[in-house]
Structures are given as C-alpha cells and as structure tokens.
Amino acid sequence: MFNKINTLGGYFHEYQKSVSEPEKFWAQQADSFYWRQRWTHVTQWDFEKPTINWFCNAKLNITENIFEKNLYTHGEQIAIDWEPNDPNEASRQYTYQELLSVVNQTANALKREGIKKGDTVILYMPMVPELVIAVLACARIGAIHSVVFAGFSAQALADRVRDAEAKIVLTANFGYRAEKTIALKQIVDEALEKSDLVQRVVVYQRTQKEVPLKKDRDILWDEFLADTSTDCPAEILDSEDPLFILYTSGSTGQPKGIVHSTGGYMVYSAYTFANVFQYQDGDVYFCTADVGWITGHSYLVYGPLLNGAHIVMYEGVPSWPDSGRMWDIVGKYQVTHFYTAPTLIRALLTMGNEYLEGKALSSLKVIGTVGEPINEDAWHWVHDHIGQNRCPVVDTWWQTETGGVMIAPIAGVTPTKPSFATLPLPGIQPVIIDNDGQEQRGNSVEGNLCIRYPWPGMARSIWGDHERFKQTYFSQFEHYYFSGDGVRRDEDGYYRILGRVDDVINVSGHRLGTAEIENAINEHPLVNESAVVGYPHPIKGQGIYAFVVCPQTSTGGEAGIKQSIEQGVNKLIGPIARPDLIQLVPNLPKTRSGKIMRRILRQIAAGDATSLGDISTLLDEQIVDIIINEALVDV
Numbered sequence: 001m002f003n004k005i006n007t008l009g010g011y012f013h014e015y016q017k018s019v020s021e022p023e024k025f026w027a028q029q030a031d032s033f034y035w036r037q038r039w040t041h042v043t044q045w046d047f048e049k050p051t052i053n054w055f056c057n058a059k060l061n062i063t064e065n066i067f068e069k070n071l072y073t074h075g076e077q078i079a080i081d082w083e084p085n086d087p088n089e090a091s092r093q094y095t096y097q098e099l100l101s102v103v104n105q106t107a108n109a110l111k112r113e114g115i116k117k118g119d120t121v122i123l124y125m126p127m128v129p130e131l132v133i134a135v136l137a138c139a140r141i142g143a144i145h146s147v148v149f150a151g152f153s154a155q156a157l158a159d160r161v162r163d164a165e166a167k168i169v170l171t172a173n174f175g176y177r178a179e180k181t182i183a184l185k186q187i188v189d190e191a192l193e194k195s196d197l198v199q200r201v202v203v204y205q206r207t208q209k210e211v212p213l214k215k216d217r218d219i220l221w222d223e224f225l226a227d228t229s230t231d232c233p234a235e236i237l238d239s240e241d242p243l244f245i246l247y248t249s250g251s252t253g254q255p256k257g258i259v260h261s262t263g264g265y266m267v268y269s270a271y272t273f274a275n276v277f278q279y280q281d282g283d284v285y286f287c288t289a290d291v292g293w294i295t296g297h298s299y300l301v302y303g304p305l306l307n308g309a310h311i312v313m314y315e316g317v318p319s320w321p322d323s324g325r326m327w328d329i330v331g332k333y334q335v336t337h338f339y340t341a342p343t344l345i346r347a348l349l350t351m352g353n354e355y356l357e358g359k360a361l362s363s364l365k366v367i368g369t370v371g372e373p374i375n376e377d378a379w380h381w382v383h384d385h386i387g388q389n390r391c392p393v394v395d396t397w398w399q400t401e402t403g404g405v406m407i408a409p410i411a412g413v414t415p416t417k418p419s420f421a422t423l424p425l426p427g428i429q430p431v432i433i434d435n436d437g438q439e440q441r442g443n444s445v446e447g448n449l450c451i452r453y454p455w456p457g458m459a460r461s462i463w464g465d466h467e468r469f470k471q472t473y474f475s476q477f478e479h480y481y482f483s484g485d486g487v488r489r490d491e492d493g494y495y496r497i498l499g500r501v502d503d504v505i506n507v508s509g510h511r512l513g514t515a516e517i518e519n520a521i522n523e524h525p526l527v528n529e530s531a532v533v534g535y536p537h538p539i540k541g542q543g544i545y546a547f548v549v550c551p552q553t554s555t556g557g558e559a560g561i562k563q564s565i566e567q568g569v570n571k572l573i574g575p576i577a578r579p580d581l582i583q584l585v586p587n588l589p590k591t592r593s594g595k596i597m598r599r600i601l602r603q604i605a606a607g608d609a610t611s612l613g614d615i616s617t618l619l620d621e622q623i624v625d626i627i628i629n630e631a632l633v634d635v
C-alpha cells in the first residue's frame, strides 16, 4: 500500500515531500492502485478557470480497487457487519467476495433498466447494506450516484431529482428510526408527482408492510435483482469521470450538487483513511455517519473498503433503546475505531456515565470526530471515559467539497490538543487570509481558511453550474480555494477551526444554509420575511433561531403560527432544518439600503448584545431594542 506514516518525524518528512514535489508525492500514492491505464500527467490545474484534473487520462474502475485488487488476500474477510435498528433483529454480514457478487447483481439489474455510464441514479434509502451495495453497483457501471439523506422531505428530494436529471430512484418501503417507521416510498411518490423524467422506482422491502406500487414505474428489489448474474465486468472510466454528486448547502440559493471525480477521489479517500485512522488488518471500524452525507461516502464506504477494512454499519439512532447503544455495538463487534460527530458525544455525555457501566470498551484504539468543532468538555469526556485515556482522539476537519480529511492528527502519531484539528495532512497547504486578501504568515494568526494547491480528492464542479463553483470557492480570494471557515493557527502552528464565516450553519454536524431555511419560512402565507441565524446550542453545537416578520396572526395565535412555520420547514426541507426558536418580530434590523444586518441578530441570538457596534446605518434603530426585549434567549 501507499506510504503509511507511523512516526511524527515520518509525518514531517512526508509533508515536506508533498509540498516540495506534490506530483511525485501523489504519483507515489497512486502507484499502489490498480489502473487499467496509467496517467499521462499527475495533475493539470488552474484555480482561475477553475479546472482541476488528477491522474490525467488514466483509466480505472474504483470497484476493481475495492474488490478484484484485494480478493486474493481479502476475499473471505468481512467487509460489512450490519447492525439493525432493533437490537433483537438479526444482524447481517458480507465478506468481500459476497459483497462483490451482490454488487455485480445490482449493477446488472441497473444495466437491464438501461442505466449506463454517465447516467445519474438517486438513492433515497435507509442505512441498510443495500444502500452501500447500490452505491458500489453504480460505480461498477460508471453511473453517477447521488445519495439523498433519507431525512429530507419530498420537496427537497424532488429538487435534487430534478437537478441531477435522474431517471431512476432507489428507495425502500420504510425506514426504521428507533420506534418509528418512516414512510420513504410515500415520500418518493410525493416527490415524483411532478416529475416525468423518472421512469423507474426500485423499492427495497425493509419491513413486511406492503406499499402501493405505481404500475410500469415501481418494482420491488427482489424482482429487480431476479435472474441477474453475479458477474459484471467493471466499466472502465476516465480518472476525471464523475463518481458521484452529493448535494450540500451553501450560503445562497438552492443546495449545490458537489461533483467528485473517480481517480483523484479514490486515491485521496483511501490514503487519508489509512493514515488518519492508522487502520490495520484485523481492526474493526465503526463510522456512525449516514451514507447520505460525505462522511458516509468517504469514511464508511470508499476509504475503508479501498483499504480492505472491516466496517460496522448501524441502521438506527445512537440513543435507542437507550443511551448505551453505541457502546453495546462497540462491545458486540469488538470495534477498534469509532468515528462520529461531536453532537453525538455531547448528547451521550449529558445522559450520564451510568450508560457506560458494564460496557466493553477495551477493544477501542482510535476515536475520530468530524463535522463541527468539538468543545473541550466533549473532547475530555470521550477521551477519558470512552477512550479510557488510552485512545487518541482525532479531530478531523474537512468538507463535502474536499472529499476527504484535510487537517487532522495522524492517530497516535500527532500529539493532540483538545479542540484542535492540529496539522494539515500531506498534500494539503492551508493558507490563512484576512478579509483584505492578505496572507497571514507565521503563527498566532487567524483569518479565512484557504488552500493553496489542489489535492486529488477535491470537488471538480457543481453539477450543471460550473460558474457557481468558481464564484463560491475560487473568487473570494484570488488563486486559492476558499473553505468558508474561519481558523486560528496558534503559537505551535496548530489549527483550530473557528466555524463558518458565511451564512451557513452547522446543526448537529449537518450543514444548512440560512437562506434555504428562510425561503422555506417565507413560503408561509402570513410571513412577510424572515432572517435565520445560528446560536450556541449545548447539544447541537448550533441551533436555528428564526426572526420572523408576520404582521397578522391567524386563529391559532402566535403558537399556531409558529407551529405552522415549523411544519412548513419540515415539509420543504426536513426535520433537520426545523427552527429551535422562532421569534415573531415587527421588523428586521435593516440598513437604509435594505440589507438585513445579520451581525446584530447573530449577537442577540448568542445572548450578547452588550456591544452591538455601529448601528447608525440602520433605518430604524429602535427595532433592535424591541427584538432584544422579546428575545427568546437571555440577552
């Protein structure tokens, strides 16, 4: 395999090589994969256009690198241990050989439906093995998968189906979440009401309950797979052919379909997995992320499977049947690596240590976190009580757009510091830039987090809107990729992520655009306008605070209006975007030119209105006092 780092000196050595000779460095890493045809150039790029190419003109299939390349050594080893929502239901297991057979069957079934290289496939599924199988089946035939998190509403799904121009949707009749079932097929039906493009819906039967099937459109999973061969030659793709689209929120407008490539993404997700987590043969890796998010793509599916890892996939929620469930799973499968979000750690921490009693945690070797800053309390709790002072905690900073981890400790190698993502991985050149575009050199500086040089796993475009890709990531600070995050580099050169500097909020590790939520609120017939900001929330990291201008209330009064606003957001986006606090206000603080001064609302929501700064540009300064007096948090 590629260069594995196992000492701090080794890290600095690799890092230096990756900066002084990036092409040589990445060619070396890429050499350990199975390419049908080698590249002509390692990289060709231009951040001005922007164009980004890695392993130019190389040919490959990522699934051959998961399966064929490793079958001889790993064929009989476990690829997936699947743990169902209900601990009393039987778990399921796949070896690499078994997984390949069913991936091939599913790939052949997709082909039979006329799906071919370059077609898009929407997956709206619960966390069952069939979701991973469908992802890999798409990759096998060169179809571009777009997984939509199964907590999104019908409207959000419809928007993504339309944007991705998908002809086929794979779903399930229901999904389980703790004691509830979610009617996924019904949501798909609703989403497709206005779509003529989708000709086929494949329905996995997660429960016994039957659902109505639309004639000539819907087909059950078993029927879909019937009489398919377990052999399916891999489609040979160009390194730059898209592997998948994943929608994520930005600061404006509709969610963006982030496009990832085949060759570069493969090298990057596999390289970072091996190094950050220091996974070794015989280890068992459990990532709690849903495949509907980038963490699920890169570090539940691709990165681990490319390394021949043994993964644990969990269907349910972390606190059901009780708050000890995660630790039961760790004990049951003898998990060595546990990768999760700080919000989950905070939620379990508040439940108390009695849920740890009698749990077998001694198999754990490495704990990883991702998605949001981890506060020191959560860091110490997970380090002391879960990792039992034995396991390194790797706080990994990255994004949907980066494809893989960018700044993080190498487990057991990089000395950690609570709340710090520590140092950049080899190949990653972070730059801190102030708001005037000046690079902040040296240590003890803070500013906007940008990246100077491309890396293989970075996004290549926004589906159908390359101009937006350019505007969002490459225009703010010329010559650099701009992450949208603020960062501090401390006196030791360690990086601490400070959070988003744009109108994106991070709720329980889920990224949401405030504009998206405002659009959903504004759909309410009685709402004139609204402004949404994040505020500090003890469990979720950030909560959603909506200031809503709604001059008349209906019969249900204020409570009724708030409830119907919540329902509207649920319907248009999904429960993850439901505001935690809704304050009805007579007006929003606006400048004379009509711009909402969000800074003021953010400060009020954070409970700190002591120094609001210059508010003289406001059209109506009094509105600030009115909002403060009626604020839903202590100001």
Ligand code: PRX
Pocket: 248, 294, 295, 369, 370, 371, 372, 373, 374, 395, 396, 397, 398, 399, 400, 401, 421, 483, 484, 485, 497, 498, 499, 500, 506, 509, 510, 511
């Ligand atoms: O603000 C950063 C935060 O999550 C954002 C990316 O969200 P998303 O694309 O959904 O990907 C999440 C999983 C990779 C970032 O811009 N973020 C991610 N990891 C960290 C983080 N903030 C602080 N510390 C982290 N380790």
